[in-house]
Amino acid sequence: MAAMTTEAPDTLVRLKAIADPVRWKALQFLREPAPSTCRPGAAGVCGCDFEVVLGLAQPTVSHHMKVLVDAGLVTGEKHGRWVFYHLVPEAFGELQRELATFASAAAEVPA
Amino acid sequence: MAAMTTEAPDTLVRLKAIADPVRWKALQFLREPAPSTCRPGAAGVCGCDFEVVLGLAQPTVSHHMKVLVDAGLVTGEKHGRWVFYHLVPEAFGELQRELATFASAAAEVPA
DNA sequence: AGCACCTATCGACATGGGTCGATGTTTTTC
DNA sequence: GAAAAACATCGACCCATGTCGATAGGTGCT
Numbered sequence: 001m002a003a004m005t006t007e008a009p010d011t012l013v014r015l016k017a018i019a020d021p022v023r024w025k026a027l028q029f030l031r032e033p034a035p036s037t038c039r040p041g042a043a044g045v046c047g048c049d050f051e052v053v054l055g056l057a058q059p060t061v062s063h064h065m066k067v068l069v070d071a072g073l074v075t076g077e078k079h080g081r082w083v084f085y086h087l088v089p090e091a092f093g094e095l096q097r098e099l100a101t102f103a104s105a106a107a108e109v110p111a
Numbered sequence: 112m113a114a115m116t117t118e119a120p121d122t123l124v125r126l127k128a129i130a131d132p133v134r135w136k137a138l139q140f141l142r143e144p145a146p147s148t149c150r151p152g153a154a155g156v157c158g159c160d161f162e163v164v165l166g167l168a169q170p171t172v173s174h175h176m177k178v179l180v181d182a183g184l185v186t187g188e189k190h191g192r193w194v195f196y197h198l199v200p201e202a203f204g205e206l207q208r209e210l211a212t213f214a215s216a217a218a219e220v221p222a
Numbered sequence: 223a224g225c226a227c228c229t230a231t232c233g234a235c236a237t238g239g240g241t242c243g244a245t246g247t248t249t250t251t252c
Numbered sequence: 253g254a255a256a257a258a259c260a261t262c263g264a265c266c267c268a269t270g271t272c273g274a275t276a277g278g279t280g281c282t
Contacts, residue, residue, distance in 0.1 A: 015130035022270080024123055031213055048228060056271055062230055064270090081228045081279040092214035096207050102202035103140055133240080158259065168242050173260060175240085192249045192258045223282105230277075237270080246261075252254085 011098055014091060017071035022054055023064050026051070029053050029089050030074065044084030122209055125202060128182035133165055134175050140164050141185065141198050155188070155195030 012084045017023060034053075034101045050061045065085060068074040074093045128134060144156045145164075161172045176196060179185040184202045187194045 005224090012130065012132060012135055015126065015281085019123065019125060019126035019130035027213060046228080056270095059231080059273080060230075060271055064212070066230085078278095083229065087213055089214045092210045096210045096214055097211065099203045099207045102138060102198055103200045105206055110159070131240085159257090167240095169259075170243080170261080171241055173258095177260085189248095189259090194259065226279100226281080228267095228277105230275100232273105232275080234271080234273090235271085236279105239266100239268085241265085241267100244262085246259105248259085251256080251258085 011095065014071045014073060016022060016097055017067050017073055018095075020064070020067075022056065022060075023068055025054060026050055026064060026068065027073070027087070031084060045080075046082040046084055048082070122206065125182045125184060125206055128178050128184055129206075131175070131178075131214075133167065134179055136165060137161055137175060137179065138184070140197070141196060155190075155197060157193040157195055159193075 018027065029050070030045055033049075047058070047061055047065060047095050050056075050060055050065070054061060054064075056064075065074065065083075068085075069078065071074050071091070073088055075088055077086070078084075129138065140161070141156055144160075145158065147160055158169070158176060161163055161167075161176065162169055165172060165175075166209055167175075176185065176187065176194075179196075180187050182202070186197050186199055188197070189195075
């Protein structure tokens with residue numbers, strides 16, 4: 001179940017993945033993970049952690065994480081019976097560059 | 112009021128506004144506007160232009176533009192009976208910085 | 223083996239939001 | 253004043269999707 005980060009999902013897919021309150025909160029947690037409640041000293045954030053952080057049922061968490069992984073924003077490594085999630089900085093870098101084209105658009109005024 | 116760009120809408124509101132195929136296309140058009148079909152030589156893009164570009168009915172266009180304006184991504188100036196829309200570069204700059212925090216997050220490289 | 227735990231999938235439900243027709247408001251033009 | 257054009261608002265429809273319970277698949281522990 002390797003994460004196919006080589007192919008570039010559409011920008012809209014990534015934006016739609018981010019533009020959800022639950023997934024946005026999940027990404028923020030991935031950015032600054034609190035000490036794992038299910039596995040102290042773990043090298044990542046597992047799905048069961050998100051259940052606590054997000055306050056949602058397990059299938060719902062699984063669904064949201066799948067969306068993030070499919071969008072290429074997050075990778076999920078399976079270690080034992082846990083899945084550890086990590087951010088994909090490149091994906092956010094690409095989005096950053098996309099938005100930059102809009103931030104600099106108004107700079108050039110039609111002659 | 113027309114342009115309440117002083118208050119900062121939530122980041123999620125802006126992301127949700129962008130993460131829509133129609134509005135994304137509208138933003139791209141605002142970035143590189145083609146010559147206006149309803150008013151040649153106009154100093155902006157009016158709503159009726161979007162009807163042609165997006166291929167949608169007028170109420171639908173009005174709805175989408177309102178979402179973009181409310182999100183602070185676009186301003187709408189009313190000139191006569193037309194409303195000319197422009198990008199708000201600052202808003203995209205803020206989003207850019209938001210995403211930068213994820214792009215620079217601890218990137219552990221697999222051995 | 224048997225059990226407990228984490229995760230993925232399925233099915234069903236409810237909500238949100240995109241879409242359009244009809245209508246109203248404002249402004250320009252004749 | 254009347255007509256036309258651009259835009260906003262309203263109401264309704266319909267699809268996408270977030271949510272959960274039930275269930276199945278996998279893994280580690282005793």
